[in-house]
Amino acid sequence: MDGRGFAARYGRYAGGPDPLAPPVDLAEALEAIGHDVMAGYDPERAMREFLRRGGRQQTGLDSLAAQVAARRRELLQRHSLDGTLRQVRELLDRAVLSERQQLARDLDEDARFAELQIENLPASTSAAVTELAHYPWRSAEARETYQQIRELLGQELLDQRFAGMKQALQGATEEDRQRVQEMLSDLNDLIEAHRLGDDTDQQFADFMDKHGEFFPEQPRTVEELVNALAARSAAAQRMLNSMTPEQRAELLELSQQAFGSPELSRALGRLEDNLQLLRPGMDWGGSESFDGDQGMGLGEATGVMQDLAELDALSEQLSQEYAGARMGDVDVDALARQLGDEAAADARTLAELERALSDSGYLRRSSDGRLTLSPRAMRQLGRSLLRDVATRLSGRQGARDTRHPGMAGEPSGATREWTFGDTEPWDVTRTVGNAVLRTVGEGRDARRGVALDIRDVEVVETEARTQAAVALLVDTSFSMAMDGRWVPMKQTALALHTLLHSRFRGDRLELITFGRYAERTGIESLTGLEPVWAKGTNLHHALLLANRHFRQVPQAQPVLLIVTDGEPTAHLEAGGEVFFDYPPHPVTLAHTVRELDTSRRLGAQTTFFRLGEDPGLARFIDQLARRVDGTVVAPELDDLGAAVVGSYLGSRGWSARGFGLDDLEGF
Structure with a gap:
């Protein structure tokens, strides 16, 4: 030790199942499965039914699926897709108002002509933004506000395809925007080469060395990169499909003004074409119906579309209705993202229950391939039922322990407290042990001697030998x-x-x-x-x-x-x-x-x-x-x-x- 000490960090265990978690209790599951088997279910279906229903203190698949469905409804009922269009409209109105105020102060003829141009702007937001693309702004405030529209559109279009890009480009310089354009050009070249079957390993490595900062998820291969980009791009396309025709037309026209030129829009269109050719099986044509009034930007809306797709996948996984379904299919990380850690923990417990039931020997495959209850499961189930019987019997009114062992009895292996009239032999070990425990419990020193009390006596139970x-x-x-x-x-x-x-x-x-x-x-x-x-x-x-x-x-x-x-x-x-x-x-x-x-x-x-x-x-x-x-x-x-x-x-x-x-x- 050099005296410097050691720093320790604590966090959530991420190396697999929690090694300190208590083992799952199979008793309730086995009891429920046994009941369903007796009712005519085959054991595998009975196990699936228990996982679906859950237990007294265990959330089941149905409850998790209901939470997934509620989360999906909540996203659709809270949000709307016109957030970017609203924001552009607000910026446009602010720029026009500032320009009108400036023109009112200017007295030259050109100012009057500019006033006519401003007064006769098209009602359509996109058309008005396009018409003002080359307008000679007199108000510095109006010019800056109009430039914010172009910046916003560029950031939103990039955020659609690259999550987090909007925040990364806040306050970006012209040099930053050029670096983005260069990244898009190199990305399209890489993906096109990969689509044509070229060896792109070195090209990919060079690309990540140069542009890795734009991809915080750090894909390790071209395939991983394509998968991530295609999932995001498909969600962006579904978001566009979910807009009204009028909103979609407005947005497509506005995209030409991103960063003040149509170059960004063309590069993104080229990227989407490449991704659709590489991943045609993805859902590029779906749509959703949003009913809320909380407007979302393009990037946020694309993220919500990805959430909806993830929720749909979770819904299918939790249904377990497809061939070969297993609890291990459930993406617990996605469940944690959508519903929180508690739901993910419930899913992990259900998966552990399924695994424990399969590995414990309670279920076995018969010669014809059917799943059956094993003899071990039958014994466990029988013990559970017998405990219930014992509870009912011992709870009856007037219950009294009145065994009749008979003269030819033999020890049963159990003992019980002595009652008046008992003739069975004492269990000396249990009797003396009871006396010692009582003596110590009363605060006396057992080393000075232990006196037997009638309360300490236990007798050996016997049972009749008759078969x-x-x-x-x-x-x-x-x-x-x-x-x-x-x-x-x-x-x-x-x-x-x-x-x-x-x-x-x-x-x-x-x-x-x-x-x-x-x-x-x-x-x-x-x-x-x-x-x-x-x-x-x-x-x-x-x-x-x-x-x-x-x-x-x-x-x-x-x-x-x-x-x-x-x-x-x-x-x-x-x-x-x-x-x-x-x-x-x-x-x-x-x-x-x-x-x-x-x-x-x-x-x-x-x-x-x-x-x-x-x-x-x-x-x-x-x-x-x-x-x-x-x-x-x-x-x-x-x-x-x-x-x-x-x-x-x-x-x-x-x-x-x-x-x-x-x-x-x-x-």
Whole structure:
């Protein structure tokens, strides 16, 4: 160290994604995607829908697109294109007024003739400026004001093609104007040589060495230079197209007076011709309708036209409706220019969400190229649904933790606070730890000893060793989808599946769907199942499959859970054909009841979950439940998962009301 110290500068990080930014939370996105998948969307479309809608604290593409559209409307409704024409008119009126005042003081005959010329100027601004091009001004103030018109026109015409040129030429000398003319001549020579296919690398380098000050963006190649100039020139042409025919004619005539000669206008026309030949695919013919009263100069109006083009490009990028669309297509720098840093940050977060969903393993490509939810995604989604179930169960009135572990219980791996009547063994480590924390919290020195308090005691939870064979029968008739019960049914199945495979791994779960036919299904297939219009609610076939499951695990306690919104209208006949009739045929009812009786003989604990308010269905389900000493639950759709999981927990000797979020630790 030499004692001089070091200077430090701080600014926005520009080396890619912010390394200190918190990782994106995929839980909400995965939950929304899973819901849409269950509703029938394919996962890729579901992901696109989430990005479009956004989350609870995340702005989505639709909101950003709405901001882009509002910004576009605001530009069109605020501005008008006649700013330069107004300014020229004001300068012309001021010059004419000064000249009239001078002529009124002069008494010679020439002054009278000049007064006639001034009084009979054309009404058209451009025609009047042209007629006064060679007028011998007597007023020095008028002459200077008229010269300002020529300077303004030159600056505006250059500002149209080279952003910032108007400010750069404020107070410019004749020598400065000559340097601009020389730059334009050299630029046209360079671009024409490039258009003809000549090797222009050295010519470009020489040009930038000589005229680089006019191009602060510092293009590195001729192509970059042409792209920048063509984009600006095309915007200038669209601006002209957006003027009224009268305004356009006025401006074209006035351009001949720029800097006092038509030379600048010719050089710019030559440049535009060259650029149109090199970039014919650009929008040279578009136009806009400006409705405001805030006049813009030619350079400013061209900049606004570029803004409008950039907003249109952003609108398309944010729509994500074209083939192969990805969030990485969104130009966040353009978004920051148009809407600010917050909008750009929202777009970056959405892009990171998309990238994280693709890279996290939650979505995978199947053999046929379709995007599907991976097993990892299913587990994560199931945990989310199960947490919601636990919240609902633990929030019920009168909830009390009343587990019934049984004498043959085994540790579950969890602990809980001791309550009167508990006979489970203490968890010594947790109990002593609680005592130490309480002692220190009360301000006493733990080194002098720790006294146990009944509040410190935690006991080891145990669970019954009895295995359960669980059959969840879910109605997949079209009425379930038609009445909005399709997604809650799937969520219920996934929550129960997650609970068994996480907390009760020894139990055997069979998922059985029943519409016109019944079939055993995996959780992945059920999650992606789409509704099919087919007549029939074949509970009989579903019970056949459930009883087969019970017989395959004879040592297990059978648990039968049936979710339905309709009476049985179909049964399976001896030959495997389906018999359907509506209203329910007595033979169908007989077959269904007979198979339900078989479930009872196998020892099944049966619970019916009746959906809907049909009185006939309620009477029928009640009769079936009484016949097999079962239970009927008529939950609201939002409470279906909690009802099914609660019924299962009850069959396992757990208090459903006491089941809460703490029971999900380690999932």
